Amino acid sequence: MGDVSGGLIRFSAVGKTFQTAGRTFEAVAGIHLDIQEGEVVTLVGPSGCGKSTLLNMTAGLMVPSTGTVLYRGKQVAGLNRHVGYMTQSDHLLPWRNIASNISVPLEIKGMARAKARNRVAELVDLVGLAGFESSYPTQISGGMRKRAALARLLASDPETLLMDEPFAALDAQLRLAMQTELLRVRERFGKTIIFVTHDPDEAISIADRCVVFTGGPGRIAQIIKTGLPRKRDLARLRFDPQFLDLARGLWAQLAPVPPEEEGA
Numbered sequence: 001m002g003d004v005s006g007g008l009i010r011f012s013a014v015g016k017t018f019q020t021a022g023r024t025f026e027a028v029a030g031i032h033l034d035i036q037e038g039e040v041v042t043l044v045g046p047s048g049c050g051k052s053t054l055l056n057m058t059a060g061l062m063v064p065s066t067g068t069v070l071y072r073g074k075q076v077a078g079l080n081r082h083v084g085y086m087t088q089s090d091h092l093l094p095w096r097n098i099a100s101n102i103s104v105p106l107e108i109k110g111m112a113r114a115k116a117r118n119r120v121a122e123l124v125d126l127v128g129l130a131g132f133e134s135s136y137p138t139q140i141s142g143g144m145r146k147r148a149a150l151a152r153l154l155a156s157d158p159e160t161l162l163m164d165e166p167f168a169a170l171d172a173q174l175r176l177a178m179q180t181e182l183l184r185v186r187e188r189f190g191k192t193i194i195f196v197t198h199d200p201d202e203a204i205s206i207a208d209r210c211v212v213f214t215g216g217p218g219r220i221a222q223i224i225k226t227g228l229p230r231k232r233d234l235a236r237l238r239f240d241p242q243f244l245d246l247a248r249g250l251w252a253q254l255a256p257v258p259p260e261e262e263g264a
């Protein structure tokens with residue numbers, strides 16, 4: 001299947017089951033979703049509904065049990081080198097300081113030292129870590145580690161960004177700055193972004209489309225096309241009637257949490 005008319009990424013009847021302790025557990029089922037190049041798609045839904053599993057399958061770290069994940073019309077088989085993946089844990093190397101953690105992808109690419117140093121300085125500024133270049137991951141806060149991981153992801157300059165709750169640990173002001181930066185990166189470089197979040201406001205505010213999941217097994221309940229302009233002022237957006245309408249609807253839909261999710 002070399003057909004790309006469905007978009008950059010296509011989930012076709014995707015399901016995933018896990019075998020644990022001799023039991024079969026269905027994590028996600030019947031996922032049909034097309035993602036267009038340059039789109040920001042957010043995934044939101046109760047904990048355990050398979051959002052990370054979908055990112056793992058897109059990255060080629062997990063194989064679907066049923067159906068297929070296509071990237072540019074080709075079935076994802078093995079590591080998908082077109083994507084950069086920011087997982088829920090930051091995976092910074094403890095023996096490298098912040099600057100040299102961020103420079104890892106540049107070193108792998110073989111970028112000249114001076115150029116790499118400049119690029120790292122740019123990225124450090126971008127994520128607000130100036131002054132912490134020579135700190136080690138254990139010496140900085142969780143939020144700062146997240147920002148370092150984001151800088152490293154941007155250093156690797158992937159075509160598609162997979163982001164798993166990247167800003168959850170950040171304070172409101174910083175989260176707004178990071179979200180703004182992410183949309184700027186999309187705008188300037190045409191990146192495609194799949195972004196998992198727990199936060200309904202975030203799920204709407206940064207999205208072109210927001211995919212809402214229900215749990216047990218995870219299925220798509222609804223896809224919300226936000227219709228918000230690509231260029232948007234996120235600080236003002238939260239008072240915008242169109243945003244408020246969408247956010248109110250999503251909050252209402254996500255409000256009833258099934259009791260079996262607790263301690264599952």
Ligand SMILES: Nc1ncnc2c1ncn2[C@@H]1O[C@H](COP(=O)(O)OP(=O)(O)O)[C@@H](O)[C@H]1O
Pocket residue numbers: 018019020027046047048049050051052053054
């Ligand atoms: N490697 C695995 N082995 C067994 N079960 C898993 C594995 N990965 C995820 N699961 C289970 O699949 C379900 C979906 O997990 P996940 O994709 O992490 O959900 P979410 O990211 O939406 O919180 C959960 O019930 C989780 O326990």
Ligand SMILES: [Mg+2]
Pocket residue numbers: 051052053088164
């Ligand atoms: Mg998850």
